[in-house]
Amino acid sequence: MCAIVQRCCALDSQAFRVCEGKGFELMIDTVLEIAKKHKGAPFPARELLPSATTVSTSVTNQAKALRKISVLKLKKILRTRGVCISVDGWTEDYTKTKFVQFIIHYIQDCILKEELITISEFDATKSQTAGAVRDFVFKTLADICISEEECADVTYITDAAATMITAFRVPNRTILERVSCACHMLNTCLQNSVNRKPNSQFKLSDERVPISTLIQSCKSLVTYCKQAYLSRRLSVAPVQAVETRWNSNLDMLVSIMRLYPELKDILQGRDERNRLPGPVDFLRAVVELLRPFKTATLALESSSMPTIHLVVPFFIKIRTHVSQPISEEFRYLLQYSALVAYQKQLKKVCDAKLVVDELHKAAVFLNPAMKGLLMYPTAEQSAIINGVQKMCGTTSFSFSSEHRSLPFSSVKKIAIAFRSFPFSFSFFWKMWIWFPVYRTVLCSAV
Template sequence: MSRRDSSVWEKFGVISDEESNIVKGFAACKTCLKVFVFDSRRCGTSSLRKHADTCAGNKLTRSIEQYLSKGTELKVPRRDDKDTITRLSVNLVCNDIRPFDAVHGEGFFALAQGLIDVGAKAGRVDVKQLLPDPTTVSRGVNKYAEKIRQELIPELKMQLEGGNGAVTLGMWTDDYRKTSYLCVTLHYINNKWELIERVLCTSEWDSSLRKTADNIKPAIISALRKFGIDEFYSKLVYVTDRVANIVAALRTVTRLSCAAHIFNTVLYTTFKPSQEDMYGEEVTAMIDSAKSLVTYFKQTSLQARLKKTLKNSVETRWNSLHTMLESISSQFEDIRTLLEERGEVDRLTNLDEEALSDFVAYLERFKEATKALEASKTPTLHLTIVWYERIRRHLRASSNDSNIISSLKEKCLSILQDKFDIHRLHRLAMFLHPKLKSMKLIADSSEVASVHSEMRRLVKGAGAGAEKRLTLIACGAGTSKGPLRPLASASPVEHLRVELERVSLCWGFFQQSVTKLLGLKASSSSFSMSMASGATGNVVLVSWAWLGGMQSARV
């Protein structure tokens, strides 16, 4: 067989010099350009054929796109490549003055992987030509935000049409640039019984506008309008702090004061010196000395010799006073030893170990309250009265109290009772919780009767046969074994009975609660279960017949 007739020459070629003269005795692979010794008079084409069959470039492989799409087949980088990227990351942080975590996070990982994938497909490219301009990124963010808003509109409208929703909002000012901001967050329960929070906006306040009620209200409505839910403005429940301009802006709608904010304000006011305080100067001196001590340790090498970091107190940060005093109190002996070594024990002036311990214990209860009430994934409305009463009891005088603590308690209790607002929704939420339904924390029997009356009115609605829906949240009662599972039985009542037993809730207690709530006779025939479902807490959909009309409530 001649050289030209052999099929191997479809993949191999002869070698020529610069003047196009054939160099005898050699052949080259057209795919990988590897050169082989070849002499047709001494050997055949078997060696060339063998290479053609094993050449990597001739293998039937998947496309690069298919390969890159398989995340499980990503290669482990070589050590020298990783060292190169580390060096470039260091240069990025230093040259562009970026934080160390600039090369971390899901967003950055996706960007870096995208750059690698482009390089694998296109080869070496000019990254300046590839990366977008900051202005382009800015426009892209706005487009992406609008896309997400449009996708959320149907969901938000569907959830709010049943009258189920709340808004938390706040305003604050940046300490450095003195720029003010408004944040509006929507809270609702979705069809999977999950408590959802959506930040509708965190926007810079127009500096040309005064922060008055007449300007704040339109700003809130504008935030709702971006998501097509401004029509629900008057139907939502708003939770805010007690700042006068926000309270005035929401005077025509249902507004609750944030209990955690109130506790923080009560403490701040309590520690604020006044002429009536017998021990005000001593308290102020102790707090100032504690702050100075923390600052001194942070500015020297002493902090590194402590087991735990000393924390400073910041007025705008909840519980930071407790955190600071606790960090000192728990290491008081170690701190004293370090200062004695330097002959600076006088820095503990106004800081008595026993007094510090008393203050930490005094503030601990407030920290527990704010932690319990600031939860965003579980209902907390029913806990407001509970923690109000716990704090009141905590502030009662005790024979073990020092004179300073006794004085603080008296002042704090007076401020608490003046600032704390108990709304009817707090009482209703408390009644709906299985462990709190007896309402023993409410001493006034007329208030308890009012709650029962209000619940019947809400459930029964305005007229016979009218269909009403009322969302009643009862969370955390014996849920150690998990939430109620979706209906999986032909008998809703039997399914519910089994589920209640599984999560340690008494079926008889549940029946009694529902019949009492509805003002019906205590018999199971008075109502029936149509669905049992839930993903967060004990949430049950109950339906019952009343005057010929079907009523329903999520309990």
């Protein structure tokens, strides 16, 4: 059997791992069942196998059938539980075609789940105003038989682009709940910290140019390693930065830093030492400055557990980090002034871009482990509590700084106020009353 699989992969130019796939296994099981029905009578494989055209047509028909089942399930979820829909777009690099995907998030049996609803092409040649974006969103949902009325209680998660923010607050149309993706906000901060566009409010000053130069030098080195076949001489291949991938500049800098001794020896042997960015301590200083952004991103991008209550503490940690002085161990570097200036740039960008919603603050309060709101001053604690009181439509409960608790009726009202987030009331009640040590209380990964 092994020899047959090897020959199959060789003849069809397939990867060897194809034999480990569930689809391949299902196909073999099906063939064995057919052979059993024919009681071992020989017949040509070509008579059994369908043509590519038949397979293509069949896939389309099966997709339509599965879509009908999926839509019924989605409609039930929209009717019976809190839901978030994340709307995320990207551009295919070769044809510059824009695509938008819709993913639904909900909680079932106390487990956060997500499912891809659809992926649709966005016509970049048409108007991209807020109204056009909103029309596109609901036309795409209408194409799979989900109306705008059925999504009235849905909370949408999008990037923080001005068009996206305005799209859900178009004048003379229903205002819809929308939350900015926290990971996208972090990525926007990193992008703007090295922004050299002349009209940008965060334009990189000449004093901070060494940071931008370092990143460009690392990108050039990674490209050169691939083109000159140097990667095969390294213990691991260096990581190239990709604009659409979160924290990719940091990943690239970390990979160069780890490979620095190997790269130094190879380039020195080729008399190309000038290609090596550095010094290495300059790399390390920039990495230490950016690392908390990746830590926060990894924690907040989880799709298996709620994270909305973690947005505020991580944003506070990052603001604190970019406000602290650069370590004295890097003071001897010629680029020390550039590091200080770059840190100020990061602080400026973070202060402007890391904006938390009232919903984030309420989620912190509703998380048992953080209900003391100790990360906020006393005056702001009171404001957050007042906001939660408005959400649950009551002012009858009181709070003490030592222990904050809510009666059942108030918790139920808060659960209703948060109906557009993916958790059931029973889940919320269990987490609040019976499992106070849990750090996850409600909502979806934001």
